[in-house]
């Protein structure tokens with residue numbers, strides 16, 4: 376696939392060789408932001424001044440003969456639930472109004488250390504709860520490929536930023552599909568790494584046992600480069616994997632000869648016919664490249680959505696208890712502390728966040744805990760066992776990323792269950808903690824991109840990326 380805009384790999388190489396300055400690269404993307412951001416609304420904050428200053432500093436270092444790193448001068452957009460020191464981090468919620476984190480997330484530090492230039496903070500569904508970016512307190516983001524359509528969510532701003540050429544790279548977070556589903560809707564690559572592969576320090580928590588930070592990019596190689604920069608152990612995150620992260624880029628060209636690829640029957644069934652057709656074509660392409668392709672059944676994944684909508688709200692109800700009007704952002708006064716807490720939370724949270732807090736509080740309440748939360752955790756274990764069994768016979772699994780292409784703005788806002796169904800194919804990998812990625816594979820009947828999902832067992836990023844690279848190349 377040839378990207379419509381300069382790739383991260385190409386940009387970093389040109390900047391390191393002195394063929395382009397980091398400042399020129401930044402001006403180019405800011406010019407695109409100037410033309411289209413008004414209609415797309417990918418960003419909550421555009422950091423034009425900071426980006427120019429960072430680019431100039433990089434250019435001075437290069438002029439002195441220093442190597443600024445593998446992402447030299449590459450613009451990056453950050454989902455606005457990643458902490459940035461001194462820069463508003465809103466989670467697209469009123470409740471964080473005026474809050475500026477006193478520290479950078481580990482991924483933000485690593486980007487700076489690699490020479491990347493942050494161009495802005497991107498819009499999201501409030502606290503990453505949603506599948507369309509319509510739950511943002513600051514208004515929706517629109518899909519750059521068709522502005523009557525949603526970009527997906529919750530990382531819709533990051534997906535749209537890459538698709539619109541506002542930055543070749545972006546970071547998002549994926550709790551149930553929030554990187555992969557918007558990437559699929561916007562026709563870009565999106566990766567949810569293995570749980571623990573990327574530090575969550577400085578990611579505002581939604582559901583801590585599911586949340587992972589990951590890359591958006593226009594190409595598989597660009598996504599690999601970004602993941603290599605942000606992955607690796609971090610003592611600041613107690614769930615961070617020990618040991619060094621496996622190299623991905625070096626193995627990208629190894630092909631799929633002899634690899635065993637399983638097409639997940641339960642995740643192909645029931646998706647739109649045009650989406651299924653693209654997945655079948657992807658399977659044929661892998662077979663043509665020498666992989667052994669077969670169907671595989673994971674019977675319990677059909678219960679993933681139900682388990683997720685107990686576990687994720689349960690964890691969210693606990694994580695979001697910290698927004699009390701005392702420690703962060705908004706405060707609405709009341710006659711006593713409890714009244715102040717209630718008034719602040721009533722005014723600060725949007726409808727979907729309140730719905731999740733109520734669902735989660737109910738699921739965790741005495742008397743219901745075992746029937747709901749406990750049962751969901753048992754289903755989670757069964758799903759992990761189904762994956763384990765499948766990975767005895769297969770190296771990777773393939774499915775659609777989402778059941779449909781990008782839908783129209785407003786189409787699902789009044790029906791939460793229909794919205795939740797967007798994540799039926801992506802949630803199982805979050806529940807298992809496994810890596811999964813999407814890449815664009817042709818278009819649906821409406822001309823909009825279809826995403827194909829490649830899943831791998833824990834720490835299987837190298838083989839997952841190899842498969843994605845073959846699929847990308849097969850589209851020409």
Ligand code: GLN
Pocket residue numbers: 503504505506528529548549550551552553554581687798
């Ligand atoms: N759309 C799913 C939800 O609303 C997933 C969100 C996410 O991955 N952050 O929970």
